[in-house]
Amino acid sequence: MLCLLPFALFFLAFQIAPLVWVAVHSLSVGDGWGLGNFEKIFSSKFYLQAIKHSLQIAFWSSLFGIVIAILGSYSLRQVDSKLRDFVIAFSNMTSNFAGVPLAFAFIILLGFNGALTILLKQIGVIEDFNLYSKTGLIVLYTYFQIPLGVLLLYPAFDALREDWRESAALLGAGTWDYWRHIGLPVLTPALLGTFVILLANALGAYATVYYLTTGNFNVLPIRIAAMVSGDISLNPDMASALAMVLVGLMAVITVAHQLLLKRSYHVTR
Template identity: 80%
Template sequence: MNANHRGRYLALLCLLPFAVFFIVFQIAPLVWVAIASLQGEGGWGLENFSKIFTSKFYLQAIERSLQISFWSSLFGIVIATLGAYSLRQVDSRLRDFVSAFANMTSNFAGVPLAFAFIILLGFNGALTLALKEIGLLDDFSIYSSTGLIIVYTYFQIPLGVLLLYPAFDALRKDWRESAALLGASHWQFWRHIGLPVLTPALLGTFVILLANALGAYATVYALTTGNFNVLPIRIAALVAGDITLDPNLGSALAMVLVGLMTLVTMVHQWLLKRSYHAR
């Protein structure tokens, strides 16, 4: 056996633990959920999916999940892009501090985040009362779709900054200087050079933020005590609920969530191909 074959077999052997872990904890549960989603009261079939897509209640959960995920991801990536770009321009000490802070706050989600926003922006929150006192806030609820978009955007921003910050390494300083010497304005540089170079990173980050928001459960549950109609709440209620226990229907909802993410990923790949061809 030559050295090349020996190195290849050694690499496969090192990959084996990851492959076992991936199959046991990723593929097998997904297959089990897919099988369970096809089991209904009348036997095998699409009965569960028919219930979902003919029910206004579950359609509302899908719509709200997409709405909150899209807007929080959009706001998050816009703010994160500005933040990541700004970090490239500041002193290294401040940059290191903000990067460390973003790394810490990207994990600040779930119950602590919900509790923090209740204290700040709840009905009797400190910031809510202060804004009402000066007349800047009238009718606002942190427990509404708008409130959840704000909360989701908060934990999307640090994750977006961490993902986009390395992407700005692809923008070389001499490109901007060359563009300026050729008479290009700041806007023309970003339109024809900066944004096309960053497009793959922006699209990839947006998809990750979208997935992050679609699957968020602990924050919305702690904030609304499970009374807000989104897909993760409905799945949990069907799998572990005391009143509406129906794990097979919950599995079907989970497959709908998987389908939405697959669709988003396919659109992402299509947009990436278009951006590469446009160059």
């Protein structure tokens, strides 16, 4: 218990205390207390649009990211160890490649006059592509979701034993039967956990989308930062309420994740 004391103090100071501060100030309305900030949020089309955009970008980028990460993680198990180590190291590096450098790199490649955009237009693959739209942001978010998904899912494939596949084949099970009845049920906890982490990663992303769109795209982190920095109007209480909405979204996702885990556990049993 004494060894855990420093961790407990840091956790309280940097996790619990800021959350309590934000929760308390989210209820501050003028000279009193109440739910006025939340009423403004859920009655405003502007704030509801920010919530909608954040959820859409987070969901689709997490879905695309985890699908590609599943294929990549499984493929890494089938290749030479040197190539595998290189890809894992590269994924570790690119998972931290975000913010201004990532936004700048995508502008050079996929901006209106980006090298890859011009090339794809010339060969007729695309007619038009707007990196600064919701679709463009989904592509951008998916990029930094993939390496994180690979790092999280790669160890999960250790749970799949080769003799299970051989036994299933001897009993007449095909590839689809193996993955449906053995592979996916075993990987389900890791898949759900990774998907939740990717959602949280996308919902809280700020620097990349800010520097790519100069804060003009309406998502929750941009709205929170604008009210704290005072670029338009300084309103930390409303920013706290928006932050609590973000916390609430993650709480709902986490509870749903736990319920799905329990259900998958009972099904596999």
